[in-house]
Amino acid sequence: MIDVIRDKVKELLDSGEIKGFLGLVRKNGHIAPHLFQKGDDLGAMSLGDDKVAGDARYPLNKFLINLAKAYPEETFAVLVRGCDDRGLQTLYTWNQLNPKKVVPVGITCPQELADACECLKPFPAVITAGECAQPGTPRSVAAVDALVMSERFSYWMDEFVKCIKCYGCSNVCPMCFCNECTLKCDDLVKGGELPPEIPVFHHTRAMHMVGRCIDCGLCEEACPSNIPLRTLYKKVGSIMEEQFDFTTGAVRGQRSPLNKIDFAEGRK
Amino acid sequence: MLKFSGIDEARLKASWVSSAEAPELVHEFTSFIKELRELGPSPLRADYRRELV
Known part of the structure; x- marks a missing residue:
């Protein structure tokens, strides 16, 4: 290859x-x-x-x-x-x-x-080399969904509490390109506190991954505390699919359905 | 997402109320406070940091 x-x-x-x-x-x-x-x-x-x-x-x-x-x-x-x-x-x-x-x-x-x-499309649109593999089977989100509410809560809190707020997840993220970051704003995320406020810190990042996360999994690989971030963002992606029939980056030129302002202005 | 994280969805409420609709706003607040009282203290009140430090 x-x-x-x-x-x-x-x-x-x-x-x-x-x-x-x-x-x-x-x-x-x-x-x-x-x-x-x-x-x-x-x-x-x-x-x-x-x-x-x-x-x-x-x-x-x-x-x-x-x-x-x-x-x-x-x-x-x-x-x-x-x-x-x-x-x-x-x-x-x-x-x-x-x-x-x-x-x-x-x-x-x-x-x-x-x-x-658990990649749903393990090959690019234009392939220079290699054979297409079969899509992976989604398991991680279903495993959390299978837990009862109280178990889910303690599962996530036990994971989030390990966070050392190193910002590795956002530093490695190819979709994190904002000049100003909510998570680095002193008024919203208090400095010098470990772990950061949980689950708010991680939920904030999850919300900002809506329509952006392309499920590359680098965040989870980078996390020194092994927090299953990918599972969290996979859930975000699956909600976007269910609600808006939108898979981030799947169709060329297709914008996130949350960019409604574009439609209002008549642009594409 | 809250449900996925094991947090009762009923603890979050979004309502669209105009600034001209004061009675509506009051109603939203009082009814939501009542609902929250019935749910009891939030699981997030527990201090997860203390266990660690």
């Missing part, structure tokens, strides 16, 4: 279509984000599979936003999985990236990763 990606990237770089390819590199025993440019050695390129598939993923779209801001005239290619692709589509609708300046290089996720993520 990686050879196909290398060839594709080389072709894009040589043709001058893109200024650089934002992907991953294996360096000094670690996998890290890297911007490959024309003439660079593509030999150390990685697809984010260290010991098991997809265990070294990064929010590449988040870095791409910064790149695009610094070089607004340039076109960049970026390595995308199914979740990153949903992220790109959503970032386009939020005007964080210009689709004309982004060339996605899509890879599919293997079945084991799709199952672990």
Whole structure:
């Protein structure tokens, strides 16, 4: 799979279509984000599979936003999985990236990763390399739904109380791009208190993930306290599906139904 | 989301009341306070931090 990606990237770089390819590199025993440019050695390129598939993923779209801001005239290619692709589509609708300046290089996720993520679409819209895996089976949300109310409450409170308010979840989140963050506002979230006010802190983030969370699961991977954040945001996503028939990032150009102001102004 | 977190949905209420409708506003408040009294103290009143520190 990686050879196909290398060839594709080389072709894009040589043709001058893109200024650089934002992907991953294996360096000094670690996998890290890297911007490959024309003439660079593509030999150390990685697809984010260290010991098991997809265990070294990064929010590449988040870095791409910064790149695009610094070089607004340039076109960049970026390595995308199914979740990153949903992220790109959503970032386009939020005007964080210009689709004309982004060339996605899509890879599919293997079945084991799709199952672990309970991912409903473990492949991007345009696939450069790889075979489509079957969607994972949703389990985590149903497991919490199966609990009675009092058990649910203590389950979540026992998880939330572990929070050390490191902001890892929002720092790693490719969809967290606001300049001002509610969770970093002193008047709303009191500084110097651990854990933060629960469950309000986590519910606030969950509410802000409505129509934004693309279910990449990086938050849960980043959380040093292993709070099952992904399950919380998966629930948010499932409510959006039930109520509005909207899956974040699934359809290109489709805005969140909560952006009603666009419809009022007659824009699309 | 509240239900998913094991919190009684009846503890949250949203009503649209115009600033010109004072009696309506009072009614909303008094009836909601009555409902909350019946539900009893919130489980969130327990101090979860103290157990930890």
